[in-house]
Amino acid sequence: MTRARLVALFVLGLLLMNFPLLSLFSRERLLLGMPVLYVYLYGVWALVIGLLIWLMERRRTTPPEENP
């Protein structure tokens, strides 16, 4: 189950960090005083890290699944 979620997260990250979704934020505009592209990329990046923390640190007691 964790494996499927990780693969889904990978695909999500790849989509969010590439064309065409990325181009939506490639604008000469500021958000909270910062370039919107910069805020978006660091935000998506943080989101992926947050989801990784959630996936890897939850239910610490269950042994990791053995078979790939």
Add this chain to the structure above:
Amino acid sequence: MLQGGFIFLIALLYIGLLFAIATYGDRRAEQGRSIISSPYIYALSLAVYCTAWTFYGSVGRAASSGVGYLPIYLGPTLTAVLWWMVLRKMIRISKVYRITSIADFVASRYGKSSGLAALVTVIAVTGGVPYIALQLKAISVSFQVLSGRPTPTPTESLLDDTALYVTLALALFSILFGTRHLDATERHEGLVAAIAFESLVKLPAFVAVGLFVTFGLYDGPADLFGRALARPEFRRLLTMEEALGPGAYGQWFWMTLLAMLAILFLPRQFQVAVVENVDERHLRKAIWLFPLYLWLINLFVLPIALAGLMAFPGGQVDADMFVLAIPLAHGQELLALLAFIGGFSAATSMVIVATVALSTMISNDLIMPILLRIRFLRLAQRGRLTGLLLGIRRGGIVLVLLLSYLYFHAIAHAYALVSIGLISFAAVAQFAPAILGGMYWRRGTRAGALCGLIAGFLIWGYTLPLPSLVDAGLLPVSFIENGPWGVGWLRPYQLFGLEGFDPISHALFWSLLFNAGLYVGVSLFTQQRVEELLQARAFVDVFRLSGRPGEATWRGTAYVSDLQQLLRRFLGKKQADEALRPVLAQGGGTVTATAEVVQHAERLLAGAIGSASARVLIASVVKEEPLSLREVMDILDETQQVIAYSHELERKSAELERATRELQAANERLKELDRLKDEFISTITHELRTPLTSIRAFSEIMHANPNLPEAQRQEFLGIIIKEAERLTRLINQVLTLQKLESGTVELNLEPVRMQEVIEEAVEAIQPHVQFNEITLTVSVPETPCYVLGDRDQLVQVLLNLLSNAVKFCNPEDGRIAVRLLVEPDRVRVDVEDNGPGIAPEDQATIFDKFRQVHTSTGRRPPGTGLGLAIAQRIVQHHHGRIWVESDPGHGATFSFTLPRLPASDGMPQPMRDTSRLNL
């Protein structure tokens, strides 16, 4: 400005500190109390990925390309998401087969091939040297900036060059902590401890500069960005298209892919992530800690770049050096020194790990196989060889550092840090098809891997490092512009006429296309040899096979003493005997070695000198009888069967478990039914006893008092008759229910007009309605509608619902409404009363046998409690549905539906009261 001598002293003191940490780490490891056995240390050691490139080069790239520096860190983050599947498998394979370098990994997978090992080593060294040169350049330039020589130039005299001394110090460090002894696991705990410490230094150093710039020089990020973007010349850094130029998104994608592969296949990353891994479980934390580290260290890159562009307009200062130049320009010498130490950390840790990783490859996968093949050296028969091996390793370290230093002086000064780094990344990306394919695809063959790697490496060399010779002045410019000999489609930046790509994306595309294409294509058309077949399976199925005893895929004669001698020569006596002890104990001291012992010995040797060399050496002391492909297939089939069998067992036990659960559920249901049966019998006997008791009581009174007054006698007899009737009714109902439930009831099916059913039932209930002064309203459509059913039974249903309604009606102002609704495919009958209603929790069980909902007064309502149960069974027998809706306090509506017989028109009819009975 700081004094050059002072900075040099600081740098040497810092290296001294690293020596101390590494010594401590090694000592603790020898005592068996490892200090690196922590997921945090592991994650920090992975951050060796952040080199001088990150520390200085990212800022430089941001100054010219906006967010263009980011794919190099987003890629590894994406790869980290998949680490649990990919890196864990690499670690497991390497642990089980004692693999100590990326060249060994590839060679081992494709049948312990020394040719492949050498090729991978050559690619890794060719790709790695420029990267190490980049670090040396960063150290040298940062030193010059800090000591006040603003425009760095290649130093004239080598003896003046601080980078030379630093290089020598790093060589010494790598030799001391990278080649202390030969180990069958080849781990360097002290070295890893030092690397982790360096990661702890560079992050705060960079963040400190970032904070100083953002909050010290400006009032936070909004102020900084606001001021920078007020200048039109910086606005182009805001968008991808402007900052990266045409093809921005393509470039972005290829960079991300490049970095995704680099984090797995850079030799130094393989060293820290796979070889130096102490515990697979550390990966769980590293998977998010490492991306978090990347995120943090990159947070201030763009602010520093913009601040630098504003502070030094017109390119006065190389953007790569903004991290140092900005604090210096504002008199923050201590901060600048901290930043220098941070950059120095980033550079030195990379140099140390990369050098050790490359020298292991050079000795195990390049030099040793050659030496072993030169017969007249008779190396395998010589005495102690540990010294020779360590000597080769140390030579390798010196060689790599020397090459890097020369590259730095000859070429690297002409390039920005990032461009050199990307060339190295593209080189190691060539390992991707052979390694990833080898881990997941059994069919991949040695020939395929060899062809793919050679093609990828040649295209890489032609499209990236070769044109760089033009910039260094070693080739004419026409080589890039018109192609060699004026052949246009051979232009290295537009190979085969492919236009619109930047050089890195262009090189990556062509090299990976040919590499992966040949790997797959050639693999599909070549046969695997026995050894390849075994290794392919060992890699792909490592999780299923590891932990199982090695299978006897080897046959021949070997003497334990020979193997022992061999191991002693390469590992040293103490280590060899210790490593062999458990196996020897199992073997019971037999003279001839079992296949397991031979395999174990080979793995031990592989840890020290690589799998390809180990294979050659073992072959030299055993009389091996080659197994035929047929025999190997048989063995494989057998183990495959064992695996299949255990899978089958697993599946069976899972099925058994499920069956047990089902049985348990069935048992629970049976118990529940048994309980219901008891309840039923107890209720029914109670129901029977009440009228019987009363009949008997009155009969006894009359029996004992023959002289009762006639009036009283009549009254008593009336009661007796009524009770007897009630008894009969009850018994009839129980019988009906019994018949309905057992399915023995014979339904006399015929088309029944629902209007008639309602009329008949209403007529039958009329006396009760009248007696209780209830208003009964009936509304049915005019057009007759038919259902297929048993007329008497349906009347019974309605009668039961009606008498139920009568019973529960409001005693003062009772009202009952009966409605017939005709829908396209069914008819619906509602019986509504204005009684107390039914609590939601009772609505589901109201149709159960003897379920009598107690009224609010606690009085038990009259009746047997079987009416609704019977009605439900009858409706169900007619394929209908019955239910109740009630809002407690506002009456209840019992409804049932029945499938409708196709009528003449089939449309719902408008309603009209046919009878309005105000009785």
